[in-house]
Structures are given as structure tokens and as C-alpha cells.
Amino acid sequence: xxxxxxxxxxxxxxxxxxxxxxxxxxxxxxxxxxxxxxxxxxxxxxxxxxxxxxxxxxxxxxxxxxxxxxxxxxxxxxxxxxxxxxxxxxxxxxxxxxxxxxxxxxxxxxxxxxxxxxxxxxxxxxxxxxxxxxxxxxxxxxxxxxxxxxxxxxxxxxxxxxxxxxxxxxxxxxxxxxxxxxxxxxxxxxxxxxxxxxxxxxxxx
Amino acid sequence: xxxxxxxxxxxxxxxxxxxxxxxxxxxxxxxxxxxxxxxxxxxxxxxxxxxxxxxxxxxxxxxxxxxxxxxxxxxxxxxxxxxxxxxxxxxxxxxxxxxxxxxxxxxxxxxxxxxxxxxxxxxxxxxxxxxxxxxxxxxxxxxxxxxxxxxxxxxxxxxxxxxxxxxxxxxxxxxxxxxxxxxxxxxxxxxxxxxxxxxxxxxxx
DNA sequence: TTGCAAAAATGAACAATGTTCATTTTATTT
DNA sequence: AAATAAAATGAACATTGTTCATTTTTGCAA
Numbered sequence: 001x002x003x004x005x006x007x008x009x010x011x012x013x014x015x016x017x018x019x020x021x022x023x024x025x026x027x028x029x030x031x032x033x034x035x036x037x038x039x040x041x042x043x044x045x046x047x048x049x050x051x052x053x054x055x056x057x058x059x060x061x062x063x064x065x066x067x068x069x070x071x072x073x074x075x076x077x078x079x080x081x082x083x084x085x086x087x088x089x090x091x092x093x094x095x096x097x098x099x100x101x102x103x104x105x106x107x108x109x110x111x112x113x114x115x116x117x118x119x120x121x122x123x124x125x126x127x128x129x130x131x132x133x134x135x136x137x138x139x140x141x142x143x144x145x146x147x148x149x150x151x152x153x154x155x156x157x158x159x160x161x162x163x164x165x166x167x168x169x170x171x172x173x174x175x176x177x178x179x180x181x182x183x184x185x186x187x188x189x190x191x192x193x194x195x196x197x198x199x200x201x202x203x204x205x
Numbered sequence: 206x207x208x209x210x211x212x213x214x215x216x217x218x219x220x221x222x223x224x225x226x227x228x229x230x231x232x233x234x235x236x237x238x239x240x241x242x243x244x245x246x247x248x249x250x251x252x253x254x255x256x257x258x259x260x261x262x263x264x265x266x267x268x269x270x271x272x273x274x275x276x277x278x279x280x281x282x283x284x285x286x287x288x289x290x291x292x293x294x295x296x297x298x299x300x301x302x303x304x305x306x307x308x309x310x311x312x313x314x315x316x317x318x319x320x321x322x323x324x325x326x327x328x329x330x331x332x333x334x335x336x337x338x339x340x341x342x343x344x345x346x347x348x349x350x351x352x353x354x355x356x357x358x359x360x361x362x363x364x365x366x367x368x369x370x371x372x373x374x375x376x377x378x379x380x381x382x383x384x385x386x387x388x389x390x391x392x393x394x395x396x397x398x399x400x401x402x403x404x405x406x407x408x409x410x
Numbered sequence: 411t412t413g414c415a416a417a418a419a420t421g422a423a424c425a426a427t428g429t430t431c432a433t434t435t436t437a438t439t440t
Numbered sequence: 441a442a443a444t445a446a447a448a449t450g451a452a453c454a455t456t457g458t459t460c461a462t463t464t465t466t467g468c469a470a
Contacts (some may be wrong), residue, residue, distance in 0.1 A: 007437095007446085013212075032276075032413080035427065035428080036385065036428065036429085037426090037427080037428090039368065045448080045449090046448065046449045046450060047428090047429085047449085047450070048430085048431085048448065048449050048450065049447080049449070051428095051429070052447070052448070056427065056428075056429075057429095060210050062373075074453055075427095111378070111381065111383055112317060112377070112381050113381075113417080114381070117382050117383075117386070119380070123406070127386065127388065128383075128385075128386025129389065131387045132274050132386065132387050132388050133388050134387075135223070135387040135388075147285055150425085152303075153352065153405065154396065154402050154405065157391075157395070157398075158395065158398035158399045158401065158402045159402045161375070161378075161384065161389065161395055161398075161399040162371070162375070162399040162402045162403050163373040164370075164374070164378070164402075165371055165374030165375040165377075165378060165399060166367070166370060166371050166374055167370075167371040168375070168377065168378060169369070169370030169371055169372070169374025169377065170366070170367070170370040170374070172370075172373065173316070173369070173370060173373060174318065174379055176317050176318075176319070176322070177322050178316055178322075178333070179366065181322070181325070181332065181333025181336050181337065182301045182333065182336045182337050182340040183332065183337050183340075185362055185368065187239075189400055190362070190366050192361065193360065193362075193363035193366075194363045194364075194366040194367040194370060195358065195367075196361055196363065197363045197367045198367050200358065200359065201406060201410055202376055204409065204410070205406055205409070225425080240455080240456065241456085241457065241458085241459080242455090242456085250420090251419065251421060252420085252421070252457090252458085253419065253420050253421065253458095253459085253460085254418080254419055254420070256419070256457095256458070256459080257419070261457075262457065262458095263465075318419095330436045331447095
């Protein structure tokens with residue numbers, strides 16, 4: 001069955017090629033300017049072929065969003081070397097913020113845009129495994145912080161969700177250009193500065 | 206010149222009528238299903254007429270976003286009666302969260318979607334007066350808290366931005382359905398519960 | 411009242427989009 | 441070499457935002 005093996009490989013390759021074209025356009029021009037025709041043109045295939053490999057546009061962007069989580073997961077790996085949970089929590093926020101600010105469109109796709117979630121709905125998948133996994137890392141870290149005596153009198157999941165919201169809110173306001181429009185004195189550094197304020201508070205809790 | 210007065214009034218009326226149709230559709234079906242043709246149909250005018258009164262789709266949604274800020278401003282009015290700045294800050298968060306959760310699409314339009322900001326770009330307006338005003342209320346409140354001795358060792362703008370990010374992040378994760386997919390134990394109440402954790406922390410700062 | 415000019419409203423037409431599917435091309439098997 | 445299966449194609453469709461020459465309505469002077 002060597003031939004069917006090769007065929008399966010070729011199918012995977014073409015799927016990956018479509019995604020690479022989609023990602024290039026997406027990062028360069030955003031989700032709206034990434035049309036199926038553009039993707040097909042970029043990789044020298046026809047429109048129809050794209051639809052042979054992906055159900056629709058949402059499926060493509062769900063696949064891209066998954067790639068984004070793989071990348072974020074890779075950047076989280078440095079955290080394994082940080083043994084102190086509180087210090088690890090701080091570093092996790094920094095990694096998260098850097099990822100978001102350096103890949104704003106990808107971040108938007110992963111945590112704000114509707115496309116990936118609509119794909120899950122259409123596919124009747126109940127769970128969002130990428131998000132679940134990432135939030136799990138945060139929850140575990142907060143749990144270890146609690147074991148170490150931090151966050152006294154706080155509940156695990158609401159506290160973890162609050163911390164996630166904190167960093168998510170900062171980078172989302174930045175990405176959606178809402179922080180710029182608000183006439184802050186030092187707009188270039190506001191996200192980092194605000195995160196510092198948060199760390200100061202966490203140190204005391 | 207009574208006639209030109211009436212004409213001006215009629216123009217305003219029709220503009221308001223278009224917006225009311227747009228808002229109805231927008232709240233019912235979201236921004237993508239709110240097409241110019243749908244709006245025109247809903248108010249029994251032609252497509253072309255809509256374009257006589259609004260430059261493009263972004264202009265319509267910028268106008269709706271401004272209405273949203275007027276509404277939010279109205280709901281903030283109860284805060285004038287809260288004299289203690291720290292208590293007022295807490296209540297402000299609650300009002301903000303309630304507004305967002307009860308008007309999710311409007312909130313999205315005001316603080317996440319691109320349409321209103323692209324209108325400002327096209328119109329070459331530098332400033333986002335609605336956002337500026339709202340953030341100003343928050344900044345002033347935090348400033349008064351500092352005068353009262355709270356937030357010792359913290360910087361005003363980064364702290365205000367951090368608080369804004371906190372509540373913005375929570376409601377945004379909720380609205381974009383990211384909080385649901387993450388398998389939290391009590392998804393119905395997670396936003397309120399997380400805000401409670403935040404308040405506990407603020408009490409000590 | 412009638413005719414005329416200005417203002418307002420119209421909807422057909424255009425380009426671009428996501429999507430489908432009968433047809434054509436290519437690859438594999440007999 | 442012929443027959444079959446798999447893969448790729450692109451024309452066609454419905455829907456979108458947008459434009460603009462044309463039609464309709466309005467206000468006013470003769």
C-alpha cells in the first residue's frame with residue numbers, strides 16, 4: 001500500500017500548502033483581505049481545490065488558529081524551567097503579552113474573532129481543546145501558587161479567570177486600537193506599564 | 206426660513222430612522238447580517254437613500270457606536286450619587302460589566318470591532334472622543350482614590366488602564382464565547398465571580 | 411395654476427465575495 | 441491500451457458594498 005501512503009502524504013502536503021498561503025496573506029493583510037481566491041492564486045491552485053481540502057473559510061481559519069496555539073505552547077516551554085510558581089505566573093503573563101503584541105492578528109483570531117468558534121459549532125464539537133489546554137496551564141500554576149500560600153482567601157477558577165482577563169484585556173485594547181484613541185500619556189509602553197502595576201499588586205497577595 | 210428649518214429637521218429624522226433600522230437589525234442578527242439592503246428594506250427606503258445620509262457602512266456603525274456610549278454614559282449617572290471614590294470605582298465596574306453582558310453586540314462594536322475606528326481613520330479624525338471621555342471618568346475616579354490614600358506606590362494611568370483591561374477582558378472573553386469553551390466549573394457566574402476576586406484584591410490596596 | 415429649478419430619492423449596474431458542482435484532467439489498475 | 445478512480449478545475453450563482461445617471465418630489469416665481 002505504498003501508493004495510498006504517498007497519496008495520503010500528498011494530501012497532507014497540499015493541505016499544509018493551502019494553510020501556508022492562507023497564513024501569509026492573513027498576517028500581511030488581515031482576515032477580510034484573505035479571500036479564497038487570493039489563497040488559491042498564491043499557491044497556484046484553483047478555487048475549487050481549496051474547497052476539496054477545507055469545508056469552508058471558517059475551517060481554514062480554525063486550522064490557522066490551532067497553529068497559533070501550537071506556537072504559543074512552544075513559547076510557554078521556557079516556563080518549565082521556572083520552578084517557583086509565583087515567578088512562573090509572572091513570566092507566563094510576559095510571554096502571553098509578547099506573543100499577542102508580536103502576532104496581533106493571530107492573537108485576534110485565537111481569542112476574539114468568531115471564525116474558529118463558528119467552525120466548532122458547525123462541526124458540532126462541544127469543546128475548545130486549544131483554549132481548554134492553555135487555560136489549564138494557567139489554572140495549574142495558580143493552584144500551585146495557592147499551595148505555596150499565595151492568593152489567600154481566593155477561589156481558584158475565578159482567580160485564574162481574572163488573571164487571564166487582565167492580560168487578555170490589555171492586549172485586546174491595544175490590538176483593537178482602543179488604547180491609542182484614549183490619549184494616554186505614554187501609549188507605547190502602556191501595556192507593559194499596566195502589567196507592572198498588576199505585578200505589584202500580585203506581590204502583596 | 207421656516208422651510209429650510211423643517212428640511213433640516215426632516216433630514217435628521219431620516220438619519221435617525223436609518224439608524225433605528227440599523228440598530229434593530231444589528232442587535233437581532235449581528236453586524237454581518239446587517240446589510241445596507243436589509244436596513245433599507247426595514248425602513249421602506251431604497252439602498253441609494255441610505256448612501257445619501259451615510260458615507261458608507263462604517264459611518265453607520267460609528268454612529269451606532271456613539272449611541273452606545275450615550276447609553277453607557279446614562280447608566281454611569283447613578284455613580285454621581287456615590288461619594289466615596291473607592292466605592293464608586295467598585296460600582297463603576299459593576300455598571301460596566303452589566304452593560305456589556307446585557308448589550309453584548311453593542312459592547313463588541315464599541316470596544317472590539319474595527320468599523321468605528323476605521324470610520325475615524327477615513328474621516329482623518331485623530332481622536333476617539335467617546336473612548337477618551339469614558340476613560341477620563343475612570344482616570345478621575347482612580348485619581349480620587351489615590352488622593353484618599355489608596356493605590357499607594359502605583360502610577361495613575363497605568364493603574365487606570367489595568368482596571369479597564371480587567372473588566373474589558375472579562376466581558377470580552379464572555380462575549381466572544383472563549384470563557385464557555387474553557388470548561389470552567391460555573392460558567393454562568395464566572396464573570397461576576399472573577400470580578401469579586403478583583404474587588405477583594407483592591408480592598409487591600 | 412403653471413412651469414421651472416433645486417433637492418431628494420431611486421434602483422439598475424458593477425466589482426468582489428463565498429460557495430457549489432458538472433466537467434476535465436491526471437493517476438492508477440486491469 | 442482501455443477502463444476506472446481520484447483529483448483538480450473554473451464557470452456559474454447568490455449576496456455583498458458601493459456608485460451614479462435617471463426619475464420623482466418639492467419649493468417658489470411668474
